Amino acid sequence: MEEGNTYLNALVGAVVSAVASSFIPFAPVLGGALAGYFEGGTRSDGVKVGAISGAIALIPVVGIMFLILSFIGFVSVGSGEGVLPFAFGGVIVVFVFVALFVYTVGLSALGGWIGNYVKYDTDIDI
Structure with missing residues (x-):
């Protein structure tokens, strides 16, 4: 690199995050760390590239969330529940999106800082 x-x-880190997230918990840390390690520079450069990596990795997550919520909305259209469940559903969607954003981008930024730290302050060489 x-x-x-x-x-x-950031793209390399996002691909690692997306692939590893299916079998490694907290995979955005790994993707961000790889991006931060490859980026070099200062700690703030590592955090920046980690956050960008997390934002790129968030795109397929949001797409999958959109498909799932569209299916749930399609199925519930004929339920006749009224307006309140739809409004409550909107609050849930916003909460889930914010939680996914904080999880993915925040952990990737943390990983970017860790990757930069590993590159310059340890004897580990990748």
């Missing part, structure tokens, strides 16, 4: 190529490093 080319040091300082922020978007390429």
Whole structure:
């Protein structure tokens, strides 16, 4: 990887996060750490590339969430429940999106900081 190529490093970290999230808990930390390690620079550069990596990794998660919620909405249209459950459902959707955003982008930014730390302050060489 080319040091300082922020978007390429973020894309690599996002792919690692997306693939590893199916079998590794807290996978955004791993993807962000890889992006931060490849990025180099200062700690703030590592956090920045980690956050970008998390935002890219969030795109397929939001797409899957959209499909699932669309299916649930389609099934519940004929239930005749009225307006309140739909309004409550909107609050739940916003809460779930914010939680996913904080989880993915926040942990990736933390991973970017860790990756930068590992590159410059430890003897570990990847």
